[in-house]
Amino acid sequence: MPAGAVAASAVLHKGEEPPLIGKHGSGAIFFSGCTLGCPFCQNAQISIDDLGSGLSDSELAGIFLKLQERGAANINLVTASQFTPSVIAAADEARGLGLQIPIMWNSSGYETPQTIKLLSNTIDIWLPDIKTLDSNSAGRLFDAPDYPITTRAAILKMADQLEVRGGTLIKNDLMKRGMIVRHLVMPGEIDSSREVFEWFAENLKDRAMLSVMVQYTPVNAAGEKLAGHDYIMPDSDYKRIMQWLEEFEIEEGFLQAPEAASKEWIPDFNRPNPFPEKYSSPIWHWRQGLL
Template identity: 40%
Template sequence: MDDNELTRKVFLAGGLGLISLLGGGWLLKACAPPEDTVEEKEKSKWQPSYAQLEESGEFALRIEQAYKYLEDCQLCPRRCRVNRLAGETGFCRSPEKVVVYSHHPHFGEELPLVGENGSGTIFFSNCNLRCVFCQNYPIAHEGRGRMINDEDLAEMMLDLQHRGSHNINLVTPTHVMPQIINAIRMAFKEGLNLPICYNTSGYERAEMIELLDGIVDIYLPDMKFMDGDKAERYNLAEAHDYPEMAQQSLKEMHRQVGDLVTDMDGIALQGVMVRHLVMPNRVTSPREFAFWVAENLSRDTYVNIMSQYRVEFKAFEYDEISRAITSGEFVEAMEWAKEAGLTNLDERSLSQLEIHRYRMD
């Protein structure tokens, strides 16, 4: 059977919806399909969005546009305006070449990304946000990793596909976006045919996200803070504009790919999946987060409210975040999500809700 052939019936995990044909690939938008449509879908072919972009001749142009930003780097809201092609570095400390910490199938991500064979994760070193509570600080703050060229990165993507991964999951990609999309095109020419997942802190410029339209299939952004003062306090260099930048970017992501679409096995094909890490003392504004998503993206947005906050890196220097969250803090965040009308809450966060409720009894 051709690699491109969709071998699984397509369905939406959330239940209801509307099927739409997007440029040769069938996608289920918001409802369970009638039986005859399912059969038809089995015969159809699914392609990642970048296949269509290449066909249109637009892919190379996007790479050229993105690489230009490295000369006067404005890839993210920091806008350092350094010439990374000439060896200068800005806030993220990222050189011209990509630095990668590791690449491997990962089984700790959301279930629609993991499936049976794992999410094909590539961890990029350095970061353009650098939170004081960073859960990956040796990679993000200290930049541990190996410098590679775009061809090597393309090889990593193909290796992950060869190992059966369900997607290419790009962790902390913002500061190396041009190199990444160049590598995706190289890998595509060698047979890459997996959804691309853009796994970002959310500290993005919407203009840069626009460049990814037709390249990224799945967006996996954090929405860390809804309050600029909190964002400023808990980042090493002020990021007061985090909520504004993240909100604009998430709207653009949702405009491009919409709500989550999965295949018949529940594996993500396209859409936005939003993460919100609950921290002590409501510093992330979980209630505002839930209502913002419901009102500005969609009530059917896939939302993962996470309970695994740990006191890492410099977090112990801030009294209000120098402890784990309580069961009550997690339960109230989940209840606000429900109150906001969010319908597609992550399965594991729902399980955690039961555990934390039990602990409160």
């Protein structure tokens, strides 16, 4: 990717965890490219095919401010690691022009502690993924056997940064500062979910919430849903997940219902509104600009 930010879409998005959406939705900006590149990515149009258009730092700051003006609960930077310097510059500019809502880092977690340190004065809410802690699975699933070690270090650094800023702050049910760690349960990888819960309980239980997602929907390399591959988590797996959460006494967080797996979640970034209307209102599109 180039040095300056490239993005595909900005929307008011209601498909996030409850303390992140408020009345009008989270102000999500979907950046192009990704530091990881999973073959099952539902956003493959942008993460792998790099669909999107370049934005100057000032243009990006303008989108932040437009999202705030339209009632966004926060600025939700979706997969922006590859543009860290631009995002920091845009955030500084927007803060100087009146941006007050929290800024959220919604990432794969596959990034260096140095990146997290750079972001320490910019980010209020950390929203990293933790996909697996099994390096064989990480090698096989997305060709990154170092994912567990890299992501553990990054997430712990995020938790430290949050503590330095004063820890979690929730006002009127809206998160102003905090951390939610997302874990997507994958078919055939259920045992690695247990490992993730155990690590979370040992390291983060008192500092972060856990969001367990079961919306895995098989897609091809172009991000299209694979015909005949509907995946709904079996009841027995769902029960095991609930038992493990109880075993590790993880009480703060969110657990998706099994029926959340749906092709509705697969966006089309060629459309001004990539998501169904009930989940999102478009604010900016890479072809059309501000809407």
